[in-house]
Amino acid sequence: MDLTKLTIASARKALDAKEYSALDLTKAYIDQISQKDAALHAYLEVWEKSAKDEAKRADARIAAGEALSLTGIPLAIKDNILIEGRAASSASKILENYRAPYDATVIERMKQEDAVFLGRTNMDEFAMGSSTENSAYGPTRNPIDTARIPGGSSGGSAAAVAAHMALAALGSDTGGSIRQPAAHTGLVGLKPTYGAVSRYGLMAMGSSLDQIGPLTKTVDDSKLLFEAIRGYDASDSTSLKESAKDFKKPRVIGVPRAFLESGVDADLLTVFEKTLGALREKGYEIRDIDMPTLPYGLAVYYVVMPAEASTNLARFDGIRYGLSEPAPTIGEVYAKTRGKGFGPEVRRRILVGTFVLSAGYADAYYRKARAVRAGITREFADAFQSVDAIAVPTTPAPAFKFGEKTSDPLAMYAEDIFSVPVNLAGVPAISVPCGHVARESSQLPIGFQIIAEHGREETLFAIGKDVEAA
């Protein structure tokens, strides 16, 4: 078996044809991890023994002829998704010794198919960041160029798949945290329609923005993994009963030209335009569209997200679980525990969130941001009256070097400019590799982002496959 070429789809065929066993496959990945991960640090913990046990169970199921799409498929899971009895820390010191008391719904679904869990992957603490440099356990390196970041916050998941240390992975995307690392490591990353995949058992950052989704090597694998984890869940109050719309072949792709002037590297834009040209040759109509509110997405996001995050993170107080710092009064227990357990970026966002929600400022910041967010949502709905999909680059630049943006939070936030409007509107989007740009001695991958109407992931997969073939 050649792990560099293996996909979920091809592994499925080989497993079902008994070319090798699920145990052989899992051992091959464990072997890759032991060879490569010391240099990359994609994993926070590898579950060798339980993974082998899970693979044996999968083999029994395959032998019985009862294999489902993920039976025996070795996967990596982001450290903010709960697996019963396993450590889950969101790469934070405040949850260093925390063990999940139950399975996230996505995990429950994967267990029902006898998937194999190789380990939990590194991330920016509580999913706050675009580089994994905010992990309390040290950064992950990009397998394509180890001097560069793998993207974030699902950087560990991306590096694990890109370095063939997992066949696919789950990440979470609040403002680009699946798509951006996928773009920086040459993978396919999907942010599903808000409500398509259950958030039950995902540690919340921005509850109105968060979605779990797959990081895979191909568009076919993305669809496969998405279909395995999607579906209504009574335990998630924002889960959708019926999210998918009937498929119609996409024909018109809109490009918000003015938005692309928000500062994109010239050679990256050339690769993007070349991909648009290839799609035009395949019969798509490429149409310029006007979406004047999109450039405000980043400002809206950096109000709404910290507001929601500061509220969500209030639960970490040293009383019910996680780190607890002893102090004479309960108020001091809270403050000391949180001061010690949270890293600098998390503290910064809690404070910004507290500010934008505070009396006297909430109208000017939080309520205004919500109103502009509604405007962005309307703008997407209007655009989808005349186009089937919208295309923009996933990121304004290729993967940057470690330390390049750590001293300037705004420079780091700007990395999300093309990905956050998608979360604000709750629409689905996919990042598909579309070429490379040269930086020093490296050829760095570029992500082509396709955005569709709510419930139209099939549109993303259809266009995504054409981008892949271009």
Place this chain on the structure above:
Amino acid sequence: MTNPDVDVAALAKLARLDVSDDEISKLKQEIPHILEFVATLQKASAGSDGGETSLRNVMRADENPHESGKYTKVLLEAAPARDGNRVLVKQVVSRKK
């Protein structure tokens, strides 16, 4: 809008978060910088009508979602301090003035 004076120490107190003096002086520079950036959304004409996406309440029946005691053990094990079958919490209201 003009950039407000940000009292980082007061914010930290509101957020129940210990922040060192060094970090406060750094945040005194950074947070106004971030707020200045997000204040650009004041210029957006969209949303000036105050329109918001429709929100709905999601309720469930006021009854036990699972059998009593099912998660007691595992949840208690997660608690930093316990007293028998209770999570131990420091006194919240004190008589001392």
